[in-house]
Amino acid sequence: MAFSIGNIEDVLAKNAGLINGALDSLLPQGDAGHSVIYDAMRYSAMDGGKRIRPYLTLEFCRLAGGDVTAALPYACAVECVHTYSLIHDDLPCMDDDDMRRGKPTSHKKFGEANALLAGDALLTYAFGLIAENPFADAERNARAVSVLASAAGHDGMIGGQVLDMMYAEREAALEEIVEMERKKTGELIAAAAALGLVAADAPEEMFASARTYAFNIGLSFQLIDDILDVDAGDGEATVMSVLTVDEARGLAAELTAAAIDAVVRYERAGDLVALAKWLLHRNA
Amino acid sequence: MAFSIGNIEDVLAKNAGLINGALDSLLPQGDAGHSVIYDAMRYSAMDGGKRIRPYLTLEFCRLAGGDVTAALPYACAVECVHTYSLIHDDLPCMDDDDMRRGKPTSHKKFGEANALLAGDALLTYAFGLIAENPFADAERNARAVSVLASAAGHDGMIGGQVLDMMYAEREAALEEIVEMERKKTGELIAAAAALGLVAADAPEEMFASARTYAFNIGLSFQLIDDILDVDAGDGEATVMSVLTVDEARGLAAELTAAAIDAVVRYERAGDLVALAKWLLHRNA
Numbered sequence: 001m002a003f004s005i006g007n008i009e010d011v012l013a014k015n016a017g018l019i020n021g022a023l024d025s026l027l028p029q030g031d032a033g034h035s036v037i038y039d040a041m042r043y044s045a046m047d048g049g050k051r052i053r054p055y056l057t058l059e060f061c062r063l064a065g066g067d068v069t070a071a072l073p074y075a076c077a078v079e080c081v082h083t084y085s086l087i088h089d090d091l092p093c094m095d096d097d098d099m100r101r102g103k104p105t106s107h108k109k110f111g112e113a114n115a116l117l118a119g120d121a122l123l124t125y126a127f128g129l130i131a132e133n134p135f136a137d138a139e140r141n142a143r144a145v146s147v148l149a150s151a152a153g154h155d156g157m158i159g160g161q162v163l164d165m166m167y168a169e170r171e172a173a174l175e176e177i178v179e180m181e182r183k184k185t186g187e188l189i190a191a192a193a194a195l196g197l198v199a200a201d202a203p204e205e206m207f208a209s210a211r212t213y214a215f216n217i218g219l220s221f222q223l224i225d226d227i228l229d230v231d232a233g234d235g236e237a238t239v240m241s242v243l244t245v246d247e248a249r250g251l252a253a254e255l256t257a258a259a260i261d262a263v264v265r266y267e268r269a270g271d272l273v274a275l276a277k278w279l280l281h282r283n284a
Numbered sequence: 285m286a287f288s289i290g291n292i293e294d295v296l297a298k299n300a301g302l303i304n305g306a307l308d309s310l311l312p313q314g315d316a317g318h319s320v321i322y323d324a325m326r327y328s329a330m331d332g333g334k335r336i337r338p339y340l341t342l343e344f345c346r347l348a349g350g351d352v353t354a355a356l357p358y359a360c361a362v363e364c365v366h367t368y369s370l371i372h373d374d375l376p377c378m379d380d381d382d383m384r385r386g387k388p389t390s391h392k393k394f395g396e397a398n399a400l401l402a403g404d405a406l407l408t409y410a411f412g413l414i415a416e417n418p419f420a421d422a423e424r425n426a427r428a429v430s431v432l433a434s435a436a437g438h439d440g441m442i443g444g445q446v447l448d449m450m451y452a453e454r455e456a457a458l459e460e461i462v463e464m465e466r467k468k469t470g471e472l473i474a475a476a477a478a479l480g481l482v483a484a485d486a487p488e489e490m491f492a493s494a495r496t497y498a499f500n501i502g503l504s505f506q507l508i509d510d511i512l513d514v515d516a517g518d519g520e521a522t523v524m525s526v527l528t529v530d531e532a533r534g535l536a537a538e539l540t541a542a543a544i545d546a547v548v549r550y551e552r553a554g555d556l557v558a559l560a561k562w563l564l565h566r567n568a
Contacts, residue, residue: 028438035446037438088404092377093396112377116400117445120372120407121438127411128433131426138426142415145429149412154312154321154405161401162319 008274015058016051022072023079026129040110040118041125045083047101052275053192054079059275060193060210063268066200070135074144074195077126081152082188084126087119089161123152136199144198151191160184174242181222181239182215190214209262213272216259221279223252256280292558299342300335306356307363310413324394324402325409329367331385336559337476338363343559344477344494347552350484354419358428358479361410365436366472368410371403373445407436420483428482435475444468458526465506465523466499474498493546497556500543505563507536540564 027045030038054075061071090097090105091112098108107115130144150156160183167180193210226238227248239248259276263269311329314322338359345355374381374389375396382392391399414428434440444467451464477494510522511532524532543560547553 035443035450037443037446041438084404088400091400093375093400113449114446116372116375116377117442120368120404121442123404123407124433124437124442127429128437131415131429131433138422141426142422142429145411145415145426149408149415153408153412154319154325158401158405158408159319159321162321162398165397166319 008271008278011271011274012050012052012055015055018058018068018072019051019054019075019079020046023076026073026076028125036110036114037117037121040106040114041121043109044087044106044118045080045122047103049101051079053082053189055275056189056192056214057196057199059272060196060202060206061200062196063263063266063272064197064200064202064206065268066196066202067135068199070133070140071196071199073129073133073135074199075192077129077144077148078188078192078195080122080126080129081148081157084119084122085152085157085161085188087115087122091115140198140201144195147191147194147198151187156183156187156191157185160187171241174239177239177242178219181219185222186215186218189218206266209266212262213259213276216255216262217276217279220252220255220259220276223248223255224280224282227252252280292555292562295555295558296334296336296339299339302342302352302356303335303338303359303363304330307360310357310360312409320394320398321401321405324390324398325405327393328371328390328402329364329406331387333385335363337366337473339559340473340476340498341480341483343556344480344486344490345484346480347547347550347556348481348484348486348490349552350480350486351419352483354417354424355480355483357413357417357419358432358483359476361413361428361432362472362476362479364406364410364413365432365441368403368406369436369441369445369472371399371406375399424482424485428479431475431478431482435471440467440471440475441469444471455525458523461523461526462503465503469506470499470502473502490550493550496546497543497560500539500546501560501563504536504539504543504560507532507539508564508566511536536564 023045027042028038057071057075057078058068061068086100087106089095090100091107097105099105103109105115106118109115110118126148127145130148131141133141133144136144152158160180163176163180164184167176172180190211193214194207197206197210223239226240227245229238230240230245243251256276256279260273263272307329311326312322341355341359341362342352345352370384371390373379374384375391381389383389387393389399390402393399394402410432411429414432415425417425417428420428436442444464447460447464448468451460456464474495477498478491481490481494507523510524511529513522514524514529527535540560540563544557547556
């Protein structure tokens with residue numbers, strides 16, 4: 001079976017439209033005279049991006065033959081968690097970034113205290129969105145909360161962030177950097193995929209496939225990012241401190257093949273395969 | 285029926301023991317060489333205090349004839365959310381406090397970035413604890429997540445925090461201050477009580493009673509705090525900027541009476557009545 005990257009950019013754009021529409025209707029809307037927290041939540045959550053994480057939620061729901069209506073609130077919750085992590089990462093006590101996606105970061109726009117609270121509010125809101133998803137039953141909603149909390153928490157995304165700060169202060173081995181990336185970005189990507197399966201009430205064996213696919217595209221994506229940063233002369237402490245560009249490209253290709261291998265047997269896997277290839281070849 | 289304050293301090297101490305034991309076993313425990321996030325989460329969550337919020341979860345569960353085993357994970361989740369809010373409130377971009385309960389605040393002990401992440405991790409963990417509560421079914425767990433997310437979020441605790449920052453910059457009327465306090469502290473106290481009822485699968489009519497009780501003791505508690513601060517010469521912009529001490533004491537007594545009135549008809553309300561009286565009369 002041959003798949004081409006073909007129209008994956010169109011597919012992503014269409015799904016981003018669906019996700020943006022859902023976020024716009026689900027994010028709290030203040031009355032006249034509402035507090036700044038409403039604006040700060042929307043400012044960051046509605047700022048675009050390719051919406052790859054929530055797309056994975058929708059696509060894995062489709063892969064399992066589910067109705068994406070049930071997956072949309074989960075997809076929005078994943079994006080809220082991703083957005084909160086960016087807001088907090090940008091704060092002066094973390095990366096101290098002034099700009100994100102061509103506009104001022106939340107604390108530059110609203111001040112540090114409001115940015116802190118907007119991140120807290122998006123994280124909190126994400127769990128409420130899931131728990132109150134009217135298109136799934138309580139079993140699925142409770143499981144989805146558990147999946148997301150575990151992926152975002154002290155042993156997932158936050159744990160990876162802590163490792164990242166630790167490795168900024170000492171040399172780290174390739175294995176350690178991979179483990180850090182797996183936690184820092186891979187766990188949330190894996191949760192995004194898993195939530196689509198939860199929404200579809202998919203058979204358990206699909207969860208392992210989704211996890212393999214997600215971790216591999218996540219790590220490949222990070223490698224390509226790191227390679228592009230090296231090409232651009234921006235030398236952070238990443239996997240590029242222990243790999244040559246050729247080695248990193250080879251590893252990214254292997255990871256992509258493993259990702260494809262994990263899902264290719266499913267009938268509706270075409271877009272997931274195309275996404276994996278597209279992530280590998282972007283800007284390279 | 286006459287209730288005395290009697291042994292409410294013993295009751296609180298016994299329940300705090302139960303809650304501390306549950307927190308100790310439920311909070312993540314790192315392996316040797318674990319990351320600092322484990323220590324930072326425990327440092328703040330295990331720092332004592334009277335545990336009044338989680339006590340309310342247990343006591344409202346008992347009030348409804350429930351088994352506190354099912355309520356304990358919810359109670360711990362409430363305390364994790366309370367703890368996260370204190371860690372973030374203490375940060376330099378918020379209140380910039382160096383000490384809390386006689387020891388250095390989280391960011392003084394672990395640095396700002398780790399304190400930020402420890403708060404994030406406790407908030408995240410709280411929702412996982414609820415969703416995975418093995419002593420309640422998925423219906424109750426999903427409802428409990430929803431109750432807590434709503435109370436802690438942009439229209440609850442975080443919303444109150446934003447109002448508080450707003451009123452630090454301009455005069456606020458009594459009504460506005462009461463609304464701010466209701467959100468900033470009342471909503472989480474009300475959620476603590478409601479979660480006990482969720483755990484016990486209590487009849488709907490009890491939820492309104494719990495809410496009335498919780499808001500009234502919460503506001504009364506805040507008034508007494510504000511009065512004690514005035515007595516100590518510490519003049520923040522609180523309800524004391526618009527009320528005399530006598531007016532504030534009168535209002536606190538009225539609120540306490542209303543709280544007691546909301547629960548006194550229930551057979552097992554003795555300790556809740558004693559708590560309301562005890563909170564009114566402490567240190568005064």
